[in-house]
Amino acid sequence: MTFQPAPAQAGLWTNPDWQPGDPGTFVVLIGVSAYPFLEGGTAPQRAPENYGLNQLAVSALTTYRLFEWLRKQYLYAPADSSPCQLAQCWLLLSPTPDEKALMAPDVLAHNLEPTYANCVRAMRGWRNSMQQLGNDDQAKQSRAVFFFSGHGLQVSHEEQILLPADYLDPANGGALNDALNMQQACLSLRELSVNNQFIFMDACRNDTPKLREQVIIGNGVFNQALAFRDNSECNQLLMYAAAAGKQTFGPPTVSEGISLFGQSLLSGLKAERNFALNRQGMPYAVEWVPLCRYVKATYNELLLFYKTTLKQNVVAAGNIVDFDAVVTHIIPTSTDGGLGMTESHPKITTSGLKLPAGTSPDALVYETYTDPLVGHDFYGRETVTALWDKARLYALNRQNLAEQPLAQSVQVQKVERTPDLMAYKVKFTMPDVDPGIYWLALSDTQTEYGVVLPFFIHSMLNAHFMVEFSITDHHTATFTIDGLQGGLSTESDYLLSDAARLWEKYEEFGAFKAAEDLDVNTLNQLVRGKVNNPMGALIGSIILMRVGRTDKLPRQWLENLFNWFPEYADTPVLLNEYLLRQPTSPDEDDETRRIAYQKRIEGCLLTMYERGLPVTGEVLSYAIRQASNLLSVSPDIAPNSGKPIDDTYDVLQVARQYFLPGGLFTAFVGQGDKLAGLRSRWYARG
Numbered sequence: 115m116t117f118q119p120a121p122a123q124a125g126l127w128t129n130p131d132w133q134p135g136d137p138g139t140f141v142v143l144i145g146v147s148a149y150p151f152l153e154g155g156t157a158p159q160r161a162p163e164n165y166g167l168n169q170l171a172v173s174a175l176t177t178y179r180l181f182e183w184l185r186k187q188y189l190y191a192p193a194d195s196s197p198c199q200l201a202q203c204w205l206l207l208s209p210t211p212d213e214k215a216l217m218a219p220d221v222l223a224h225n226l227e228p229t230y231a232n233c234v235r236a237m238r239g240w241r242n243s244m245q246q247l248g249n250d251d252q253a254k255q256s257r258a259v260f261f262f263s264g265h266g267l268q269v270s271h272e273e274q275i276l277l278p279a280d281y282l283d284p285a286n287g288g289a290l291n292d293a294l295n296m297q298q299a300c301l302s303l304r305e306l307s308v309n310n311q312f313i314f315m316d317a318c319r320n321d322t323p324k325l326r327e328q329v330i331i332g333n334g335v336f337n338q339a340l341a342f343r344d345n346s347e348c349n350q351l352l353m354y355a356a357a358a359g360k361q362t363f364g365p366p367t368v369s370e371g372i373s374l375f376g377q378s379l380l381s382g383l384k385a386e387r388n389f390a391l392n393r394q395g396m397p398y399a400v401e402w403v404p405l406c407r408y409v410k411a412t413y414n415e416l417l418l419f420y421k422t423t424l425k426q427n428v429v430a431a432g433n434i435v436d437f438d439a440v441v442t443h444i445i446p447t448s449t450d451g452g453l454g455m456t457e458s459h460p461k462i463t464t465s466g467l468k469l470p471a472g473t474s475p476d477a478l479v480y481e482t483y484t485d486p487l488v489g490h491d492f493y494g495r496e497t498v499t500a501l502w503d504k505a506r507l508y509a510l511n512r513q514n515l516a517e518q519p520l521a522q523s524v525q526v527q528k529v530e531r532t533p534d535l536m537a538y539k540v541k542f543t544m545p546d547v548d549p550g551i552y553w554l555a556l557s558d559t560q561t562e563y564g565v566v567l568p569f570f571i572h573s574m575l576n577a578h579f580m581v582e583f584s585i586t587d588h589h590t591a592t593f594t595i596d597g598l599q600g601g602l603s604t605e606s607d608y609l610l611s612d613a614a615r616l617w618e619k620y621e622e623f624g625a626f627k628a629a630e631d632l633d634v635n636t637l638n639q640l641v642r643g644k645v646n647n648p649m650g651a652l653i654g655s656i657i658l659m660r661v662g663r664t665d666k667l668p669r670q671w672l673e674n675l676f677n678w679f680p681e682y683a684d685t686p687v688l689l690n691e692y693l694l695r696q697p698t699s700p701d702e703d704d705e706t707r708r709i710a711y712q713k714r715i716e717g718c719l720l721t722m723y724e725r726g727l728p729v730t731g732e733v734l735s736y737a738i739r740q741a742s743n744l745l746s747v748s749p750d751i752a753p754n755s756g757k758p759i760d761d762t763y764d765v766l767q768v769a770r771q772y773f774l775p776g777g778l779f780t781a782f783v784g785q786g787d788k789l790a791g792l793r794s795r796w797y798a799r800g
Contacts, residue, residue, distance in 0.1 A: 125226025137255035138201025146264030161282035173263035174209035195690035202234035208279035226351025253307035266317025270735035298334025358775040378412035537584040565600035578603035613650030679697025683725035690718035
């Protein structure tokens, strides 16, 4: 056994052959199934409000299986350098009684409960161990691994919040922010000289209706990260078990295995079945991009075995420097190259998938009405008819800040079901209106949603828009939208359809696949065709930024995009994001870099807000993060002071509170008066 329990610290496992300061692989594994203070928990005093969060069945077991793989099979032994052995692993589990029965006694005896305080302490110990490596060469040879399985929610496209076992503990005042903000944590980890960092998050990326209007920030765990201190060689690779705004799945009992993401990931790490191993040298290599593709494909195969039409988009992201990074090595055990694995496939069962509450595949496929109303044949069900009958369109302009809806509404062209039958796609065009930015308002019986629609005459005249959403409850008296996103339809004309297909490829196959064929010529074609198409250029830029391929995204090209299309608030934010990712001069001291960093962000955000707020969701996420970073270097930011930069910071915090991740176009969710207030502040005052 490689790992042994550290005698003086519960949860910490160490390799006796590793010495502090030597290179190594440093790991944090957190698995939370039992949440004592949530619905169904075992605590004598549970949270009075659990926000729809309850117990999980297999998250702790999933994490335990990954720990077993680490201590029995993990290997990193590149042919051109010394092996990087396991060094330390912090293991924190909150298992159910059924899960405990499947865990080794030595693990249970040394377990550390993943409370908020323990998670923070373990992660800080993890970072400190890597920070204390003897020199840059030892750090560069080292590796960081983080895995979490449990409850999660997402505030913006990149801002994942992970919930510890004692979330909402009444003894701590039920604090909503006693949680782990992984975006902030990852930014801090980029300051380390450890070049290869692998972050896996097996948690939902949606929210609950009752949490939507709470300001959930979480804790970044480490000291505030400063982008000008980033290690430009840091290859930080993130894998999410679900796309933005979506949830992940697992069986409801341990008898049917671990989470679907966990099954798929472990199968790939073991190179089972048809995994595309790199066999060019010894040992064989499990590389990052093939692993991402395999996990997604296997996840969706498992869903098929569960007799469901659900589809899952496992998402890869991060600060990507090396697409070919090796996650683990495998040594074949037979002359014919066989891998000698005892399992030939992940555990597959044919029933028991945990679906969203109140739904089932049958309920979604077959719908009958005893008294159909006019229009239901077109929309397919009464709730969808009611939703679109109440749709309202607002103009976002400086003269009339969306106080009253327009007399015209969008013109619905087609309604169809998504391939997994879990959602609807409504495709529509704009009415005869002036060029500008519009806000489409939709309401269920509890909440209002807003989707921002850019409609600039030179590029969007023949645009076909699309809103995708799903609904729970099957009657018109009470229904709830439980997911919504807006984008372009591939039925748009000419270059806009190319842009829509590019985004569709991004959502379906991930940023890696979408970026493969993107280069400067493609981007120029998107923006300089017979019709100017900045939306296509924005989409291409977002995808390349998402996978860290700034080598394919010249600065001059982004500057041209910024100058040519002043109606887009997205372009200054994208340009600034690009500049923030460039290496800084080693000759400048921290204070010089801090001042330059502050001026750059302030200038970017002020220019952005003069143009309005970004119309694409991912760029709004960048702006929200840049505003947060600005606060770290400008502690004198004071919302409501009347200063332009303070007003800009404040409106981005409001946008963050109601922002709905997922989809191409920016979307929000909240009570009607709250969203009306946001509409009224779309542009800078004065």
